[in-house]
Amino acid sequence: MLSLENISVGYDATDVLHGVSISARPGELTVILGANGSGKTTLFKTISGLLRTRSGTIEYNGQTIQRTRANAIVKRGIAQCPEGRHLFGKMSVEKNLRLGTYPHRNRIRTEEILHEVHDLFPILKEKAAHPAGSLSGGQQQMVAIGRALMSDPSLLILDEPSMGLAPLVVDQVLESIAQINRNGIGVLLSEQNAKASLSIAHRGYVLAEGRVVLADDADKLLDNPQVQAAYLGL
Amino acid sequence: MTLFTQQLFNGVALGGVYCLAAIGLTLVFGVLRIPNLAHGALYMLGAYVTYFFLTTVGVPYVAAIGIAALILFVLGVLLERLVFHPLRNAPHTHHMIAAIGAMFFFQSVAQAIWGADFRRMETPISGSLHILDAEISAQRIVIIVTAVVVLALLTWFIKRSIHGQTIEAIEQDRTGAALVGINPAMVSMLTVGLSALLVTIAAGLVAPINLLSPTMGDSLNLKVFAIIILGGLGSLPGAIVGSFALAIAETMTATYISSAVGEAVAFVVLVAVLAIRPTGLFAKAVQR
Numbered sequence: 195m196l197s198l199e200n201i202s203v204g205y206d207a208t209d210v211l212h213g214v215s216i217s218a219r220p221g222e223l224t225v226i227l228g229a230n231g232s233g234k235t236t237l238f239k240t241i242s243g244l245l246r247t248r249s250g251t252i253e254y255n256g257q258t259i260q261r262t263r264a265n266a267i268v269k270r271g272i273a274q275c276p277e278g279r280h281l282f283g284k285m286s287v288e289k290n291l292r293l294g295t296y297p298h299r300n301r302i303r304t305e306e307i308l309h310e311v312h313d314l315f316p317i318l319k320e321k322a323a324h325p326a327g328s329l330s331g332g333q334q335q336m337v338a339i340g341r342a343l344m345s346d347p348s349l350l351i352l353d354e355p356s357m358g359l360a361p362l363v364v365d366q367v368l369e370s371i372a373q374i375n376r377n378g379i380g381v382l383l384s385e386q387n388a389k390a391s392l393s394i395a396h397r398g399y400v401l402a403e404g405r406v407v408l409a410d411d412a413d414k415l416l417d418n419p420q421v422q423a424a425y426l427g428l
Numbered sequence: 429m430t431l432f433t434q435q436l437f438n439g440v441a442l443g444g445v446y447c448l449a450a451i452g453l454t455l456v457f458g459v460l461r462i463p464n465l466a467h468g469a470l471y472m473l474g475a476y477v478t479y480f481f482l483t484t485v486g487v488p489y490v491a492a493i494g495i496a497a498l499i500l501f502v503l504g505v506l507l508e509r510l511v512f513h514p515l516r517n518a519p520h521t522h523h524m525i526a527a528i529g530a531m532f533f534f535q536s537v538a539q540a541i542w543g544a545d546f547r548r549m550e551t552p553i554s555g556s557l558h559i560l561d562a563e564i565s566a567q568r569i570v571i572i573v574t575a576v577v578v579l580a581l582l583t584w585f586i587k588r589s590i591h592g593q594t595i596e597a598i599e600q601d602r603t604g605a606a607l608v609g610i611n612p613a614m615v616s617m618l619t620v621g622l623s624a625l626l627v628t629i630a631a632g633l634v635a636p637i638n639l640l641s642p643t644m645g646d647s648l649n650l651k652v653f654a655i656i657i658l659g660g661l662g663s664l665p666g667a668i669v670g671s672f673a674l675a676i677a678e679t680m681t682a683t684y685i686s687s688a689v690g691e692a693v694a695f696v697v698l699v700a701v702l703a704i705r706p707t708g709l710f711a712k713a714v715q716r
Contacts, residue, residue, distance in 0.1 A: 242607060268609035280604030282597050292590070293597055297609035299590060345609060 195220055196241070196272070196349055196382070201250030201260070203233075203240045209248065210236045211404045218349065218382045218397075223375040225391045225412065226384040227425060228401035234384040235277050237401070238353045241382075242274040243267040254349070269297045273347035277354055279338040283327030287318055290326045290337050294344025303346055310377070311340040314370050332363035339370065349380040356387055368394060388425035392416045400424075433562035435683045436676065441568035443675035444575025448630035449648060450655040450667040451582065452623025458599040458662035459619040460512060462520060465527035467627060468649025469534035470507075472642060474500050474628030475635045476538050479549050489552040493632035497625045504624030505617045512620065513613065531645075538642040551636040571633045578629055579668070586664070595619055599662060647691070654698040660708030669710065673697075 197217040202209050211233045218224040228234050239245040241252060243264035252260040254270055262270070273294075282290050291311060295304045312319040315336040321329060326337050335355055342350055352371065356364040364387065372394040375381045385391035392398055398415045400408035408420065415421050449471060456464045477499055481492035511530055515522045556565045585592035597605040598615045606612060638644065655674050659666025674694050682690025701709065 244603065244606065263611070264606040265609045265611040268607065274607050276603065276607060280601045280607060282600040282604060284600055285593075285596065289593065293593055293610075294608050296590060296594070341608060 195256075196254050196380075197252075198237075198241070199251045199253075201240065201252060202248045203236055203245055204248055209404065211240070213250070214401070214404070214406055215250075216399050216406060216409070218380055220348065221375075221378055221380050222396040223372070223381040223383065223394060225395040225398045226382070226401055227386070227388050227391070227398060227415075227421070228384070229386070231403075232401045233404040234401060235353055236404075238274060238276070238351050238382075238384065241267075241272065241351060242276075268345050268347075271346075271348040272351065273342040273345045273349070274351040275335075275338045275342040275353065275355060277357065279334055281326040281334060281337055281341070284325055286323050287326050287329070287337055288322040290341050291318070291344050294341035295346075297345045300346075304344070307344050307346060311343055314343075314373060315340060332359050332367065335359065335363075335367055336370070339367075339374075343374065343379075347379060349382060350374060351382045353384050354386065355383070356385065364390070386425075388421060389416070392421075430561045431683065433560050434564070435679050437559070437562060437564045437568060437572075439676035439679035440672065441571040442634075442679060443672035444571050445630045445634045446648075446652060446655055446671035446675050447575055447668055448578060448633075449627045450652045450659075450671050451579070451664060452626040453652050454656045454659070454662055454664065454667040455595060455619050456623045457656065459595060460508075460516075460523075460616055462512065462523040462527070463653065464512075464620070464623070465524055465649070466507065466530040466534065467623065467652065468645030468647075469531040470500060470504065470624045470645070471627045471631045471648050472538060472640075472645035473503070473534050474624070474631035475549075475640050475644065476542055478628070478632040478635060479542075479547065479640055482549065482552070493629060496632055497628040500624040500628040501621040504621035507624070508617045508620035513616065516616075531649075535642045535645075542640075542642070544642060547640040549635040549640060553636070567633075567636055574629065574633055578626065582626070583664075591618070651694050654694045657708055658698055658701050660710040663708065663710040666708055666710030 195217065198215055200213045200215050201211060202213055203211040214237065226234050226237065236245065240247055243262055243266070247260045251258055254272060259267060259270060282293065291308060292304065317333055318336055318340055321333065326334060329337065339352065339355065355367050355371065359367065368390050371381060371383060383391060383395070392412045392415055395412040398410065398412045399406050400421065408415065408418065410418065453464060453467045474496055477496035478492050481487050481495050482489060487495065507530060511526050512523060515526055551567055553566045553570055556563050557569055586595055594605065594610045594615050597610055598612055602612060651674065655670040656667050658674065659670035674697060677693050677697060678690045681693045
């Protein structure tokens with residue numbers, strides 16, 4: 195269970211997040227909706243330890259983690275597939291994936307997860323020897339998700355994985371995310387594509403200008419007139 | 429022809445020395461994004477520590493280099509931790525000033541312990557070999573063989589072992605590296621330590637051919653900077669090719685023109701490359 199209590203985060207003089215409280219239950223798929231600049235990326239960077247909170251607490255499985263460094267948070271079981279992917283562009287796809295195992299470096303587990311990742315994204319097996327930077331956007335996104343999975347996380351954070359991808363690829367990526375969640379890994383997903391993401395999620399939050407404006411079960415959010423007006427164009 | 433073969437071997441041996449020195453510097457640049465101006469001073473200390481173990485303590489030559497390399501590894505780790513790490517978010521000029529400070533500090537320490545006079549490290553490996561029509565001193569053969577072996581081990585470490593791969597991961601994407609659980613602070617210490625270890629091996633190998641002095645690192649410093657700029661900052665193949673190219677050019681010029689020109693050739697080549705191809709011969713694609 196990940197729970198954020200009343201956290202505020204900012205750059206320089208201004209706060210980007212103002213007293214945000216969200217939680218992600220184990221094994222569930224939680225989606226964060228919000229327009230550009232609503233604070234989704236800041237929120238995720240804070241959970242992963244790339245940014246520090248100004249106030250509030252972050253707990254994961256009962257332990258406080260808001261002062262823990264990014265590399266140590268991965269070891270606690272929270273893996274992030276960041277916005278912009280941050281792949282090792284000149285290394286092969288295979289090396290990128292294997293570096294993902296750095297937090298545990300368990301040989302048997304590595305081969306098991308690598309097998310699962312190849313099942314999920316068969317193209318990554320085909321392109322194993324290619325430099326990650328030479329792949330298409332959708333394939334790079336798969337490498338990024340795969341690399342995060344290789345750390346054997348209990349919670350996978352995905353920051354707008356569909357950004358900049360062709361509609362057909364978006365469907366494919368979202369379907370893989372649903373599959374990852376069905377395999378038992380908790381997912382925290384940020385999206386602008388409300389309908390598609392809510393339809394695979396258990397719970398959702400709507401973020402606007404750094405505040406949580408709505409929080410509910412995913413199916414209720416889909417029926418919510420505010421959400422429909424703002425995101426579904428109904 | 430004999431002279432040419434002879435000088436070619438000398439050039440290759442010198443290239444091996446430059447290579448061991450330049451690779452560490454280019455790795456440090458790749459990971460910490462700073463030019464470590466104290467690199468030549470580490471080379472000098474490496475030579476003196478080897479000298480100390482060889483002549484004062486009396487351990488065998490190879491063991492003396494090994495012990496010195498380990499000591500310098502620790503010193504490199506400390507240099508990163510105590511000098512570069514606290515400045516990691518400071519402007520780059522701070523790093524350079526700190527590195528120059530460290531350089532003078534190391535030189536003063538060496539002078540305080542061993543004095544300012546030149547010292548000679550007796551060649552523990554004597555004799556020579558006839559290869560083709562040239563006579564190559566055994567010391568130079570040892571340099572070439574060691575350089576090749578160390579380079580092969582280093583390449584294996586960086587490309588194949590997971591700990592070595594963290595170096596390239598940090599070079600290629602710092603955020604991505606942190607998100608897969610790599611600790612940038614650890615990798616920075618490892619890299620500076622490794623660079624000090626490599627430059628000590630270079631120093632220990634070449635010390636019997638050259639004289640030791642507290643300022644012996646200065647000219648090497650200039651040359652390895654020329655090499656890594658020539659090869660493209662942060663590029664390993666660039667550093668290797670640059671080292672051998674520069675060493676052979678230097679040796680040949682010294683032989684066929686004059687030794688003074690030989691010393692200058694590095695900078696003539698550097699200026700030419702910067703004028704024609706400012707990013708270096710093996711430039712890595714500029715990372716945003």
